[in-house]
Amino acid sequence: MTMQPSQHVINVSEADFQYEVLSHSSQQAVVVDFWAEWCAPCRTLGPILEKLAEEAAGTFRLAKLDVDANAKIAMDYGLRGIPAVKAFRNGQVVAEFSGLRSEEQIRIFLNSLIATPNDLTVGKANSLLTSEKWQEAEQHFREVLHSNPDHPGALLGLAKCLLAEGEPTSAMPILREFPVSKEYSTAEQLIPLAQAMADKEDSSEKEIGDENPHEALYENALRLAGRGQIAAALDGLLEILRQDKNYRKGQGRKVAVGLLHLLGENNPLAREYRAELASLIF
Numbered sequence: 248m249t250m251q252p253s254q255h256v257i258n259v260s261e262a263d264f265q266y267e268v269l270s271h272s273s274q275q276a277v278v279v280d281f282w283a284e285w286c287a288p289c290r291t292l293g294p295i296l297e298k299l300a301e302e303a304a305g306t307f308r309l310a311k312l313d314v315d316a317n318a319k320i321a322m323d324y325g326l327r328g329i330p331a332v333k334a335f336r337n338g339q340v341v342a343e344f345s346g347l348r349s350e351e352q353i354r355i356f357l358n359s360l361i362a363t364p365n366d367l368t369v370g371k372a373n374s375l376l377t378s379e380k381w382q383e384a385e386q387h388f389r390e391v392l393h394s395n396p397d398h399p400g401a402l403l404g405l406a407k408c409l410l411a412e413g414e415p416t417s418a419m420p421i422l423r424e425f426p427v428s429k430e431y432s433t434a435e436q437l438i439p440l441a442q443a444m445a446d447k448e449d450s451s452e453k454e455i456g457d458e459n460p461h462e463a464l465y466e467n468a469l470r471l472a473g474r475g476q477i478a479a480a481l482d483g484l485l486e487i488l489r490q491d492k493n494y495r496k497g498q499g500r501k502v503a504v505g506l507l508h509l510l511g512e513n514n515p516l517a518r519e520y521r522a523e524l525a526s527l528i529f
Contacts, residue, residue, distance in 0.1 A: 440505025
């Protein structure tokens with residue numbers, strides 16, 4: 248299945264999937280066509296997708312991934328058959344279908360991905376989060392919420408900014424009253440981090456002696472998180488969990504998971520930290 252080079256249609260692999268699909272999806276929707284040379288329906292579906300991508304002229308990017316050459320990506324996304332099409336926005340799957348579809352059905356699917364101005368602003372703000380530009384990102388999220396106070400993506404982004412800026416008590420109401428949405432689960436997993444940071448903020452400062460090095464590391468990790476130094480905070484939490492995976496009856500693990508969400512799916516370090524955390528707690 249050959250394809251002419253195009254700015255709207257690209258081939259991707261395991262080597263560049265993170266950048267060309269996940270990271271790029273914060274700028275525009277990325278539709279991934281999972282195909283294989285031996286798949287007859289793929290040879291029918293592929294040209295239709297390519298034609299519509301060219302017609303759309305930048306409304307979305309089409310990324311084609313050969314599952315035979317990139318089996319790990321196919322496994323990561325739970326593919327059970329091809330052709331399969333998944334649409335990504337802000338690093339997450341937002342729509343998908345499998346099997347052959349008519350051109351009209353595919354048009355309807357693609358039209359559903361057209362981003363609103365608010366979606367584009369949230370995408371830009373999420374890119375700033377990945378770069379740890381917390382204050383600049385916060386301004387964009389607040390801009391969206393001014394016109395759409397219940398926008399889940401903007402609410403989640405604002406809560407992340409507030410945590411990284413050391414304002415857990417402002418983030419907590421957002422997380423506890425989060426609207427039902429695909430972002431809801433992430434918001435829930437940020438609550439233990441927000442609570443731990445708020446508890447530290449409320450407690451009186453006290454000296455922690457050498458006899459309790461875990462507490463010192465934990466306090467310092469929360470302090471670093473409130474300064475937006477998420478990777479450094481994770482380093483401290485992981486050091487604790489290497490020695491005591493049930494630290495504070497599991498609170499340490501929950502805080503580390505929250506820090507991972509604060510770090511973000513598209514941060515280059517995210518996969519490495521996630522893998523180490525999984526190896527420590529399972």
